[in-house]
Amino acid sequence: MGVQVGIVGKPNVGKSTFFAAATLSPVETADYPFTTVDPNQGVAHVRTECPCKAFGVECQPRNSSCIDGNRFVPVELIDVAGLVPGAHEGRGLGNKFLDDLRQASVLIHVVDVSGSTDEEGRPCDPGTREPAEDVRFLERELDEWIAGILRRDWDRTAKRASLEKIPAAEVLRERLAGIGVSASDVESAMERAEVPSDLTKWSDEDIRRFAREVRRVNKPMVIAANKIDVECAEENLKRLEEEVEYPVVPTCAEAELALRRAADQGLIRYLPGDSDFEILQEEKLSDEQLQALEFIREKVLKRWGSTGVQEALNRAVFDVAKMIVVYPVENENKLSDSEGRVLPDALLLPEGTMVRELAYNIHTEIGESFNRAILVKPDGSREVVGEDHELEHGDVVKIQTS
Numbered sequence: 124m125g126v127q128v129g130i131v132g133k134p135n136v137g138k139s140t141f142f143a144a145a146t147l148s149p150v151e152t153a154d155y156p157f158t159t160v161d162p163n164q165g166v167a168h169v170r171t172e173c174p175c176k177a178f179g180v181e182c183q184p185r186n187s188s189c190i191d192g193n194r195f196v197p198v199e200l201i202d203v204a205g206l207v208p209g210a211h212e213g214r215g216l217g218n219k220f221l222d223d224l225r226q227a228s229v230l231i232h233v234v235d236v237s238g239s240t241d242e243e244g245r246p247c248d249p250g251t252r253e254p255a256e257d258v259r260f261l262e263r264e265l266d267e268w269i270a271g272i273l274r275r276d277w278d279r280t281a282k283r284a285s286l287e288k289i290p291a292a293e294v295l296r297e298r299l300a301g302i303g304v305s306a307s308d309v310e311s312a313m314e315r316a317e318v319p320s321d322l323t324k325w326s327d328e329d330i331r332r333f334a335r336e337v338r339r340v341n342k343p344m345v346i347a348a349n350k351i352d353v354e355c356a357e358e359n360l361k362r363l364e365e366e367v368e369y370p371v372v373p374t375c376a377e378a379e380l381a382l383r384r385a386a387d388q389g390l391i392r393y394l395p396g397d398s399d400f401e402i403l404q405e406e407k408l409s410d411e412q413l414q415a416l417e418f419i420r421e422k423v424l425k426r427w428g429s430t431g432v433q434e435a436l437n438r439a440v441f442d443v444a445k446m447i448v449v450y451p452v453e454n455e456n457k458l459s460d461s462e463g464r465v466l467p468d469a470l471l472l473p474e475g476t477m478v479r480e481l482a483y484n485i486h487t488e489i490g491e492s493f494n495r496a497i498l499v500k501p502d503g504s505r506e507v508v509g510e511d512h513e514l515e516h517g518d519v520v521k522i523q524t525s
C-alpha cells in the first residue's frame with residue numbers, strides 16, 4: 124500500500140525545483156516502507172498534526188518523524204520528466220515518461236502560472252502563455268496514451284470478446300492493468316463515458332471518451348500554479364482556477380527550496396508548510412540572502428500563507444488520493460509498541476479502510492486472529508469496535524487478537 128506522487132509538467136516550469144524542495148526533508152526517516160532506486164525517485168513527506176499533542180505525550184516515531192507536534196509521513200515522489208507535445212508517441216523521453224507515469228497514483232502537475240514558458244518550455248514574455256492551455260495539453264497527452272493502449276489490435280480483441288462472451292469490462296481491465304487501472308476504475312469510466320457494452324459497437328470516439336474518463340479516475344491531479352511570485356501570476360491564477368476541474372495550489376517552489384536549504388544549514392527555523400520563518404544566525408547571512416528571505420516573507424508567505432509546496436503534497440495525498448493517517452499501538456495505555464516506543468508508526472491508508480484491513484496490513488497473523496479493536500481518545504475514553512468499523516484520519520488504534 125502507499126501512494127506514489129508523480130510530479131509532471133513541461134520543461135522550465137519549475138518541476139525540478141519543486142522535486143528538489145519536496146525531497147529535501149527537515150528530517151531523516153529511518154524506516155520507510157519503500158526503496159528509491161532511480162535518481163528520479165525521492166522521498167517527500169505529508170504533514171499532519173501528530174496525536175502526541177492532543178494526548179500530551181512525547182512520541183518516538185519510527186516510520187515517520189515529528190517536529191513540534193507535526194507528524195511528517197513519508198510518501199514516494201516520482202519526477203516524471205519528459206512531458207513535451209507528442210510524449211505519448213515517444214517524443215522527448217517517451218517511454219521513460221510513460222513508465223514513470225504508470226507508477227503514479229496521483230499527479231502534481233506543475234504549471235508556470237506566470238505564463239512565461241511556451242508549449243515546449245521555451246521562455247516567453249510573462250503573461251503570453253495561457254496556463255490553462257498547459258492543463259489541456261497534459262490531459263490530451265494522457266488521453267492519447269490511454270487511447271493508444273486501447274486501440275492496439277482493437278477490432279480483433281472486440282470480436283473475440285463478443286464471440287467468447289467475455290464482458291467488456293473484463294477485456295478493458297486486462298488491457299489497462301499495466302497502468303494500474305482497477306476493475307472499479309473501468310466500471311465507473313464506462314458509466315461516465317456512456318459507451319456500448321458490446322465492444323464491437325465502439326467507435327473511435329467511444330474509445331476517446333472512455334480513455335478520458337479512465338484518466339480522470341486513474342490519474343487524478345492537483346495543479347501547482349508555480350512561479351506565483353512573478354508579476355501577472357495572480358491574474359492568471361484566477362482564470363486558471365475558473366477553467367480547470369482540479370484543485371489549484373499557488374506555489375513558489377524556488378522559495379521553498381531556499382527556505383529548506385537555509386533551515387537545513389541551521390540559518391533559519393522553518394518547517395515545510397509554515398507561514399513564516401525565524402532567522403537564527405543573521406551574522407552568517409549575506410545582504411543578498413537577507414534580501415531574498417525578506418522577499419519570500421513579504422511576497423510569498425504573507426500574501427499566500429505558505430510557499431504552497433507542502434500544501435500541494437498534502438492536497439494530492441489527502442484530498443485527491445484520499446488517504447488518511449492512522450496510528451496503531453500495541454499498548455493502549457502507554458500508546459506504545461511492544462518495545463515501549465510511543466506512537467511509533469503513522470500509516471497512510473485509503474479512506475474507508477476497515478479495522479480488519481488495518482489488522483491484515485500490520486500482519487497476516489494479526490488479521491487472521493483479529494478479535495476487536497480499541498480506539499483510544501485524547502480525553503482518555505475508549506471505543507471498542509468490530510472488524511468492519513471504518514477508520515478515520517488521526518485514529519489511534521489497538522488491535523486485539525484472540
Ligand SMILES: Nc1nc2c(ncn2[C@@H]2O[C@H](COP(=O)(O)OP(=O)(O)OP(=O)(O)O)[C@@H](O)[C@H]2O)c(=O)[nH]1
Pocket residue numbers: 132133134135136137138139140141204244349350351352353374375376377378
Ligand atoms: N520566479 C520563480 N522562478 C522559479 C520558481 N520555481 C522555479 N523557478 C525557476 O524556473 C526555472 C526552471 O526551473 P526548473 O526547476 O529547472 O524547471 P523544470 O520544469 O524542472 O525544467 P526542466 O528541467 O527543463 O524540465 C529555473 O530558473 C528556476 O529557478 C518559482 O517559484 N518562481
